[in-house]
Amino acid sequence: MKRLTRPEAAPVGEAARLGEELRDARLALGLSVEDLAASLRIRRGYLVALEEGRLRDLPAPAYALGFVRSYARALGLDEGEMVRRFREVSGPAVRRKTDLVFPEPVPERGVPAGAVMLLGAVLAVGAYIGWYQWSGSGDRTVDAVPPLPPRLEQMARDESAPEPAAPEASAGIVPPPTVQPAPSSAVAATVPRVVVPTPAEPAPVPAPDIAPPPPVAAAPPQPAEGRVVLRAKADSWVQVREGRGGPVLVNRVLRPGESWAAPAKEGLLLSTGNAGGLEILVDGQVVPGLGPGRAVRRDVPMEPERLKAGLPPPGAATAPQ
């Protein structure tokens, strides 16, 4: 049986004095401990412990108080008074409530579920933050496009691709200082697209977005390029289409100094809003312009030979080829 663990802080002397009082009362009645144990049915050991003031050896307070009460009554003492004094001498252990600790099942081995869930949540948040950081850093489209192989870059720099070797040549806008991502869908159709950087601008280049460019393996070195280059002297709006009603290859305003190399295609038509501000170069040589001033020219065929020969007068510009 578990004994009450009770701090012995309470005055032991007091408890012993109370016990002595009980013993004196018992002896005065001429009774032995055995007699009282038999009549009260309380074990002899407990009664002796009570008389000797050994509070440790008594059972839980609720029972001990009952013993004191019964004993005092049997001896003809004032039971209420004795109980009150016993409470006092036994110290806080009796006054305090019995500590109730219910037996709990031993937790399953391993990490508690709460910790697992917390760890999972932390991991998930961490993974999300990591992904967000990674995906957010830099320009994703640029990252997604593999860098231009050094060989091609070299070639592009040499500008050693004057004659279109492949039937399909590429076109590219040579941007002014600001890097601009590939001119999207309109040009996306042209398969190998290489940008000719201006000498001053060896900076990052938008490269073919369809796999590593086939020229490496298939077409012999030079990426095809048209012979016609448009160069702006002043702000001029330029639109180039593949034939009437065909897809628009470019539709923008060229800034002064900016140039646009036309792809090597048949039947390209040029429209501009500032004929005087636009220079046309064929094979690197300036050909006669489209006309003076801020005239609007529409659907000028971009055939190198005809451009070299000089343009038809403005009125005939719209004539069919």
Place this chain on the structure above:
Amino acid sequence: MFSRLFGFLSADMAIDLGTANTLVYVKGRGIVLNEPSVVAIADLRGRKQVLAVGEEAKLMLGRTPGNIAAIRPLRDGVIADFEVAEEMIKHFIRKVHNRGRFASPLIIVCVPSGSTAVERRAIQESAESAGARKVLLIEEPMAAAIGAGLPVTEPSGSMIVDIGGGTTEVAVISLGGIVYARSVRVGGDKMDEAIINYIRRQFNLLIGESSAERIKMEIGAAAPPDHGEEGPLTEVKGRDLMNGVPREVVVSQRQVAESLSEPVSAIVEAVKVALENTPPELAADIVDKGIVLTGGGALLYRLDEVLRDSTGLPVAVAEEALSCVALGTGRALEEMKKLRQVLSSMY
């Protein structure tokens, strides 16, 4: 959703819904209410209205005109009149909250260990419809043992005998659970009845329940006085059955003890049966420490001696025997997290 909000405005309560008395323990305040479980209902032109609850209503018991009924909604520890019990709980909730309108407390109510699921559900539902936010139940013997300060969670048997108004609960508790429990529907009420019957037989005098209860509390004893003495006397008034006029007789303790022998022996019998059914190891613990009596019936003079002699075990009456159940229920409320094992709900 609002119940949570109102929960802040309400003081959680533990209720010892007894057949004779209802005690209310409020969290942090202790026992604040101890009133008889009586409700007086007036019938005002077909509409029933609560006239009085508790002490006031008890004075009306047996003295009511036709349009008033003083009712004890509990019989044998369980609800006999659902609506009246609900009104009573409602009244107590209001009283505790100073008539606050939005009180919606958590309530722990104790139920006899021998009650059926239907009876428990009735108690829980009446407390819920009285405005409780949540209702939890605790078994009476467990509450009594906790209230008496028994070491119920230790691996050592404790026997508790709770003699209430309607039932006597005998239970053996170990490791925080009830190992064996037996509930007999004998308690203070049966003792009163026994006294009424005895006086009618012996004196041809019909007395009321309140008078019988008074006799029991004044000179009632479980065993007759020693050496053939008559013991203290008291007078009792009632109606003569022969000629119908009011009359007064004097009864002695010996006579009352004689009249109480039947319910007392029923209690002794219940304790003996419980001891017979106790596993041997726990029985050994009980031999050492003995039995603890709680409840109003435990205060019956010499009942502990009778039990001691008939069982051969030390018997002690708990301190504050009348409020042990309420204190234990209150402790379950205060330490709800720790004692959640002993609380249950029917839903």
